[in-house]
Amino acid sequence: MRVEYINPFVESAFNVLKEVLQGEVKRGELYLKSTSIPVMGVAAIVGLAGDVEGRVLFDMDKPTALKVASVMNGEELKVMDELVKATITELANMITAQAVTKLHELGFKFDLTPPAIFTGENMEVSDQDVEALIVPMETAQGKLEINVAIRERG
Template structure:
């Protein structure tokens, strides 16, 4: 696994979550996955292309998404409406944008897509090409135990 591609997302996530949510994060146990199966969650999907090609899925339980939206909007949010979803998608976009800046500082040229948000009781997001791509799950654990799972799917993560 290439830590050159993993460390920037950890650095960016820590910095942005601290700034936006006033939360410190700890890193949970990284794992390799075969698929993207989410329960009672929202998923923000972003692509990165260039010297690093990959799909990033920010998987967040609905109740955690409400807390994130509340912190970002400065008021208690009780419904995951369009504005709340937009706030959560913006956080993911900012994290990946900061990751792109770190990549650039390290000589890795990338471009980032617009976010796509999906939500559901049971969400399955197909794997693009399981033989040529790895999925690594990075759980970011916030102070109250809330988790943001960042799933990175890329052929650039396969062990050589």
């Protein structure tokens, strides 16, 4: 996977998280995975289609999702309800869209699909023929992983 695709995601995740959570965000070391990867419990996914294709998965555990959604809504949310899911989905949407906007400016043309969210225990994700790059982000609310799998259309 070309590094040009990744930097905009790292940058926009950092910027958006900092803005919506109003706090410090630390970026962890990036790593590549080509086999199945466990998913922490709450995963929002946004698809990419155009010159390149793939998907971006935002993964975090349930307590982190609740804390992040609470900050974004300005109220304490204790259960994984529709509002929490909509909030995390929107977070994924904002980060992906900002990255897509940057990539667009660099000349890569593609669009994103409306996001979807999965919640559950013991989930894992596999991408055949596509390497996934993981960008870990540490926030005061907990750890989030941004898992990007993109390939050029051939």
